[in-house]
Amino acid sequence: MNKASKSLSTTALPPSEFNQTVIRWQSEHGRNELPWQLEQDPYHVLVSEFMLQQTQVATVIPYFSRWLHHFPTLATLASASEDEVLTQWQGLGFYRRARNLHKAAQYLQDTYQGQIPAQPQLLQEVPGIGPYTAGAITAFAFNQPAALVDGNVKRVFCRYFGIEQVPTSTAADKLIWQLAESYYPEQDNRSYAQGLLDLGATICTPRKPNCISCPLRASCYAYQQQRVDDLPTKPPRKTTPTKPGHFIWISNAKGIFLTQRSGDVIWPRLWSFPEVTEPPPNAALHGHFKHTFSHYKLAAQVWQLAHPNQLAETLSTGLELISWQQLKNIALPTPIKRYLDKHQQNPG
Incomplete structure (x- = not known):
């Protein structure tokens, strides 16, 4: 052997x-x-x-x-x-x-x-x-x-x-x-x-x-040895933490305002709703989504604002108006794309 x-x-x-x-x-x-x-x-x-x-x-x-x-x-x-x-x-x-x-x-x-x-x-x-x-x-x-x-x-x-x-x-x-x-x-x-x-x-x-x-x-x-169900040996079960997330929806008849994320965060350099650390004042809840990463679960809320100027001072990267037609030509994180697909027909 x-x-x-x-x-x-x-x-x-x-x-x-x-x-x-x-x-x-x-x-x-x-x-x-x-x-x-x-x-x-x-x-x-x-x-x-x-x-x-x-x-x-x-x-x-x-x-x-x-x-x-x-x-x-x-x-x-x-x-x-x-x-x-x-x-x-x-x-x-x-x-x-x-x-x-x-x-x-x-x-x-x-x-x-x-x-x-x-x-x-x-x-x-x-x-x-x-x-x-x-x-x-x-x-x-x-x-x-x-x-x-x-x-x-x-x-x-x-x-x-x-x-x-x-x-x-x-x-x-x-x-x-x-x-x-x-x-x-x-x-x-x-x-x-x-x-x-x-x-x-x-x-x-x-x-x-x-x-x-x-x-x-x-x-x-x-x-x-009748041990098929025992092998491979399973690792100890880990508890996956859940973290909150807050994203912003700003749209009009022409399209939606998105930002290209930086290279040192999740979804690096993909286009996404702007993310903030807490809900903006006077924002209305637009919707929510969940997404599971390898080490944690994201429980995200999407807040609706009327105008991009309300976010200008809190974002590290600028906003860009992406037309509804253009969305299919840019790289989006999967949960953001799903959310857009669900709400695009009624963009608010």
Whole structure:
């Protein structure tokens, strides 16, 4: 047994049997018709991997197609403005991914004349690309050997090998990466990597996994020990705090007054209602919305004012009148866009 799997499940298959089992299953039951799989274009893979961070495949597909319509090549993305990039990303959330993808395209254009290297070590020097994304690009774009570990792979490995530590812990993360590096094949790495992800996404799911359809169940520690529901070990539950927020609605028949947020706050450089620390005097409540961030929940109230001069002295950035038609052409935070979509027909 390889070094990484010492003290783990004694039922685990050796690497060659394990990866060939995954490859055979993927060819018959895995996902093989995703848009970024069809041409195996390295740029398409790059875009898809950034979009798939923290977002499900079904959600990404229409955004991926729209993105390629506006930025068909790495060069067109590299030469685009940040506002153009953020506008086309609108709706996917986690806008840092869009900025990192833009920076990655510019770096690749400047450093490699628009070519994407096939070596994980070189890919990890690209802005916004970490070990997982480097491995994914190497495997999916070039079919070269590379390890990749995301939430799906962690779940599969924790159950299969009987890893007891919380998968986000340093010890578990190190062990899972060691296993990933020990188990990938020298050939057909594209199918193997996709197979691992597909198993996690469609079979070895967080709740109610379909173990009976899993090709690895006969040698899976969790299945053999009837501990599928226990693994991966869940981290201690944290209480997510709720914070208030106050935003201002000022509109007229032509449009609505918005401000472009600074680069050091939430929703950096996106267009939004102006935000204040407390409700302005004599303001009427226009509405409210909620939004959940990774570390807290925002409970926002939107206050209506009649004229922008009432805010001039309290804002760090200026207001700009955005026409109702122009709203679809600027980058807005998802909750602000939803609020506008709801109230635009009756702007007040």
